[in-house]
Amino acid sequence: QSVCTQSCGPGFWKVLQKDRPVCCFSCAFCPEQHISNQTDQQECIPCPSQEYPNPERNHCLPKAVTFLSFEDPLGIALACTALCFSISTIAVLGIFLKHRESAIVKANNRTLSYILLISILLCFFCSFFFIGRPNIVSCILQQITFALVFTLALSTVLAKTITVILAFKVMKPGRTMRRLFVSGVYNTVIPICVLIQLILSGVWLGISPPYIDSDEHSEHAHVIILCNKGSVTAFYCVLAYLGTMALGSFTVAFLVRNLPDTFNEAKFLTFSMLVFLSVWVIFIPVYQSTKGKAVVAVEVFSILASSAGLLGCIFFPKCYIILLRPDKNSLRFIKNKIHRNYKSF
Known part of the structure; x- marks a missing residue:
């Protein structure tokens, strides 16, 4: 047998050399996702999408199924x-309920504060x-729950921002603003915003x-099970709606940040929307x-970071006053502060 090259074993394939006889060839290692299981194979065979080649590239192995689980370190x-942020939110809600008759809780609209904390x-x-x-x-609940609860949170922030404006206008002469404030018309913002998001989700x-x-392609030896968004356009429409609400709340809160509101809540609302x-x-x-599990992790991290921004920027300063500075949590202090701020404004 006339050959000028040793036979190519499994895991290799024959590469003919240019301008040389057919019996002269070189052996090349099979590329990724390909194998050869015979001697002197003319070309490598691709592994099925559910399998991957072993290190020797001579047979295919089944890929392990994986996902972002509670046993995974990242999960x-x-x-x-x-869980820690949830416990912190419950603790803040408990503080507000316990001190519901205190000046700072009353001044910042107790009902809206409770709704925001629950959201x-x-x-x-x-x-x-x-x-x-x-x-x-779970795939459906992921996106629909995310869209609705964030809409509830942002609409509550928007309602709190409108409350600051109306509360300031009430101090000026004029019956219209006083009627709007007393009637609680700002609370209609919440159901309207949630209804629009509900229609988009539907x-x-x-x-x-x-x-x-x-x-099947992001990781070499794993098939990653995850949720597909379905309509990507609908997903980005939901995000765009949330972004519009957040931008609107930020703009309004920023414009009224220097108004003489009680405990200057407009500044906290502005900063929380900036973080969001x-x-x-x-x-x-x-x-x-x-790609892969990192996609899910990025979305979860964004949910946690933006929610923590709302909790920290809006409620932690109030908890600081309630727990550590009770001298500022009095009706007399609030009246003096409003009077000073109103005169300076």
Whole structure:
């Protein structure tokens, strides 16, 4: 047998040499996702999408199924973070309920504060839908719950911002603003905003709802089970609506940040919306550039970071005054502060 090269074993394939006889060839290692299981094989065979080649590239191995689970270190870290923030939110809600008759709680609209705290708590809870093995129900609940609870939170922030404006206008002569403030018309912002988001979510579910999908290419030896958004356009419409609400709340709060409101809540609302917008503006390019389990982790992190921004910026300063500076938590202090601020304004 006339050959000028040793036979190519499994894992290699024959590469003919240019301008040399057919019996002269070189052996090349099979490329990624390809194998050869015979001697002197003319070309490598691709492995099925559910399998990957062994290191010797002579046979295919089944890929292990994986997802962002509660046993995964990243999943554990995100779940523990969500749990800690949830406990913190419950603690803040308990403080507000215990001191509900105090001046600072009354001055910043108790009802809206309770609604906002409950919505932030639900935001932290909804992150748990993203961790664990996906199924049809969890895939739908992930996005719909996320959209609705964040809409509830942002609409409450918008209502609190409008309350600051009306409270300041009430101090000036004029019956119209006083009637609006007394009637609580600002509370209608919440159901209207939630209803619009509910319609958007209904259209999303009607056109192309989320479903279970698999990513077979991001990791060499794993098939990643995750939730597909279904209609990407609907997903970004939901995000755009949330972004519009956040931008509107930020703009209004920024314009009235120097009004003589009690405990200067407008400044806290402005900063909370700035944090919220920053998180989700960064989220979009990062989300589009990541793959596999990192996509889920990025979304969960954004949910936790933006919710923590709302909790920390709006409520922690008030808890500081309630627990550590009770001298500022009095009706006399509030009246003096409003009087001084109003005169300076």
